[in-house]
Amino acid sequence: MKTVAFYTLGCKVNQYETQAITNIFENAGYNIVDFNKKADVYLINTCTVTNLSDRKSRQMIRRAKKLNGDSIVVVVGCYAQTAPEEVSKIEGVNLIVGTKERSKIIDYINEIETKKKKINVVEDIMNERSFEEFGSGIYKERTRAFIKIQEGCNQFCSYCIIPYARGPIRSRSEKNVVEEVKKLLNFGYREIVLTGIHIGSYGKDKKTTSLIELIKKVHEIDGIERIRLGSIEPNLISEDFVNTIKNLKKMCPHYHVSLQSGCDSTLERMNRKYTTLEYKKSISTLRREIEDVAISTDVMVGFPGETTEEFEKTYKFLDEISFSGMHVFKYSPRKGTPAASFESQVSPSKKEERSNRLFQLSKEKTVEFNKRFIGDVMPVLFEQKVNYKHGYIEGFTPNYIKVLCKGDENLKGQIVNVSLKETVDDFIIGKILDKD
Numbered sequence: 001m002k003t004v005a006f007y008t009l010g011c012k013v014n015q016y017e018t019q020a021i022t023n024i025f026e027n028a029g030y031n032i033v034d035f036n037k038k039a040d041v042y043l044i045n046t047c048t049v050t051n052l053s054d055r056k057s058r059q060m061i062r063r064a065k066k067l068n069g070d071s072i073v074v075v076v077g078c079y080a081q082t083a084p085e086e087v088s089k090i091e092g093v094n095l096i097v098g099t100k101e102r103s104k105i106i107d108y109i110n111e112i113e114t115k116k117k118k119i120n121v122v123e124d125i126m127n128e129r130s131f132e133e134f135g136s137g138i139y140k141e142r143t144r145a146f147i148k149i150q151e152g153c154n155q156f157c158s159y160c161i162i163p164y165a166r167g168p169i170r171s172r173s174e175k176n177v178v179e180e181v182k183k184l185l186n187f188g189y190r191e192i193v194l195t196g197i198h199i200g201s202y203g204k205d206k207k208t209t210s211l212i213e214l215i216k217k218v219h220e221i222d223g224i225e226r227i228r229l230g231s232i233e234p235n236l237i238s239e240d241f242v243n244t245i246k247n248l249k250k251m252c253p254h255y256h257v258s259l260q261s262g263c264d265s266t267l268e269r270m271n272r273k274y275t276t277l278e279y280k281k282s283i284s285t286l287r288r289e290i291e292d293v294a295i296s297t298d299v300m301v302g303f304p305g306e307t308t309e310e311f312e313k314t315y316k317f318l319d320e321i322s323f324s325g326m327h328v329f330k331y332s333p334r335k336g337t338p339a340a341s342f343e344s345q346v347s348p349s350k351k352e353e354r355s356n357r358l359f360q361l362s363k364e365k366t367v368e369f370n371k372r373f374i375g376d377v378m379p380v381l382f383e384q385k386v387n388y389k390h391g392y393i394e395g396f397t398p399n400y401i402k403v404l405c406k407g408d409e410n411l412k413g414q415i416v417n418v419s420l421k422e423t424v425d426d427f428i429i430g431k432i433l434d435k436d
Contacts, residue, residue, distance in 0.1 A: 010047025065092030150196030262317025
């Protein structure tokens with residue numbers, strides 16, 4: 001039996017897509033092995049969101065050929081899409097696919113085995129207008145399932161390479177999304193996450209549906225108990241949107257609302273499509289209408305031209321909003337984006353200092369949020385054993401508080417009521433209550 005090994009860099013969408021490709025190989029009779037083992041085929045699903053992502057992608061491509069010099073090395077994903085000629089020059093690469101044509105990978109591998117030649121099928125993604133269906137990204141060992149509903153982005157933030165790697169917005173059909181959710185029930189899933197490159201744009205290309213209409217259809221499916229959304233933009237959060245989702249009981253009260261900066265002048269240079277006032281209004285609407293809602297965000301430090309005054313505005317804004325969690329990252333210039341040529345690039349030392357301050361603020365705000373729920377009883381979906389103390393298992397509340405309890409792996413995939421006892425770092429220690 002032929003063997004294949006996978007390595008995935010980057011976001012949840014990439015992870016979903018790798019799993020979908022894994023299923024294609026399994027259906028073709030391949031045996032899946034660990035990436036560090038000898039395999040007939042190595043597939044690296046690349047990321048290009050930062051220069052570091054590019055470098056890591058190249059490292060893993062080279063490592064694959066060292067593991068087996070006779071292997072077929074397949075490079076897919078965003079780095080392959082934006083720099084196919086660069087990837088082609090890396091010794092040992094046999095197949096370059098990019099962010100489309102993933103459904104035909106087995107055919108291309110068979111052609112390479114027959115004709116003994118390198119194949120590069122990367123085309124201009126900016127002309128793509130259809131959502132590529134290439135199987136389900138079901139993880140058979142997970143308790144929370146991600147479903148890709150949308151591809152591409154039309155935002156063109158000045159720092160971001162992703163629109164050039166993923167192309168324009170394309171929405172998956174409601175029918176196919178619903179069918180995949182129903183398949184998930186057969187694997188025992190209780191919670192799903194609707195994800196994509198820019199999910200707020202779902203339906204805008206079709207003009208016959210919308211994200212909220214899709215959510216309502218998924219909500220109708222018996223058996224699924226929790227629905228989450230991937231990252232959303234503040235301009236999605238209208239009064240109508242919130243008034244609809246607050247009445248959908250399966251919707252988890254946790255929203256990751258992308259921010260990037262708490263300073264209007266920085267947001268303008270980033271080509272973000274909102275102001276801090278508009279962002280604050282969106283968050284206020286969520287908090288007013290949805291009880292115990294958790295709101296997390298992304299924030300970037302060191303964007304070109306970010307002065308000390310601008311950073312302090314961001315810090316103050318973040319402190320005022322009080323997110324339940326923040327993903328803090330440092331700006332990295334991306335060749336091909338407008339921001340890469342902006343003047344007044346911020347020094348690495350200043351980026352590091354600002355990142356550390358926001359990271360500390362994030363930890364404080366997470367603890368502050370978690371403490372509000374000490375003494376409450378909340379349902380927890382348990383996911384995995386954890387390296388904390390012997391005999392503990394980890395899970396999450398509907399509003400995405402990480403909870404650790406004494407328990408064994410039999411709890412995995414179960415939703416159990418837990419009494420929340422004390423905060424430790426970014427999680428809460430809880431006590432499982434006896435079932436009636």
